Amino acid sequence: MxxxxxxxxxxxxxxxxxxxxxxxxxxxxxxxxxxxxxxxxxxxxxxxxxxxxxxxxxxxxxxxxxxxxxxxxQSFAGGTATDGRPSISLTADARGHFAAAGALNGYPMTFLVDTGATAIAISAAEAKRIGIDYRSGQPVGVGTAAGVVPAWRVKFNTVKVGGISVNQVDGMVVETGLNVPLLGMSFLNRMEMKRDGQTMTLTQRY
Structure with missing residues (x-):
């Protein structure tokens, strides 16, 4: 993962x-x-x-x-790049982490930006809360701090962060060991990313 x-x-x-x-x-x-x-x-x-x-x-x-x-x-930023593409700027917290307020399949959610995660990842409890039938997805095992745990590959219909909206995004639902939703590379790969000190700017590429 x-x-x-x-x-x-x-x-x-x-x-x-x-x-x-x-x-x-x-x-x-x-x-x-x-x-x-x-x-x-x-x-x-x-x-x-x-x-x-x-x-x-x-x-x-x-x-x-x-x-x-x-x-x-937490931070919020709204705006567009100079060529009109949606953009958002995030500010790191005291631990150097970037949190991004957004929505998944229309449900509000705060993500932790994780460039080390291959996909957007949420817990099974979170998936149940927003009505995702994750067990119909492809079962896999993923490594966490607690060891290898069951997970399922899924496709999220829409993922929004600020004014950025992306459709049909690869995701992962993890059975245990995930306390916060991760904004992984299946979303970030569609962005241009700029890191300037404590600020990270995401601009939608496509």
Whole structure:
């Protein structure tokens, strides 16, 4: 299931991005477009980003006219590349991981970007929650920290991350040992990827 990632291609991208670096009651500390962290109070707007509400677990923002809810260390970015292709910029969390809010087959899901995974991977429990009949897929065994566990190859109808939408994506449903959905290379291979410090930008190729 695991392979090495390929090289990263560069592209010029415009995006409005927001990263949450601190959460309090009715306040959130955010970095906008990679800038210096700033404190937003509920009802306050900075650079087109309005904080609607916040507590110690998450914050709700009005961004580009749409409501977005982010937890600590999570990011959102919307925009397009200069040639009109959909694009999203992600900011690494304190552990250097990139989380991406999106949807799988229409169901909201937060993915962990994993260039070492050959395919998008979700747990069997997650598959059951969103109604995927994964046991009709091809059974395989995959290596995890807990050893080799049962898994099934499947095809996801749609995968969305930000404004990027991809259809008919190869996926894997893993019986046990997978705590977070992985955004693997079956999705990332369709992107141009640019890594700049703590920021990763994905731009749809096709």
């Amino acid at each position: 695991m392979i090495a990632a390929g090289g990263l291609a560069c592209t010029t991208v415009w995006a409005t991005s927001i990263s949450v670096v601190g959460l309090f009651k009715d306040k959130a500390i955010v970095s906008i477009d990679g800038g210096k962290p700033r404190t937003l109070s509920a009802g306050q707007t900075i650079q087109g980003v309005k904080l609607v509400s916040a507590d110690s677990d998450s914050a709700s923002f009005d961004i580009e006219g749409k409501r977005r809810t982010l937890g600590m260390g």
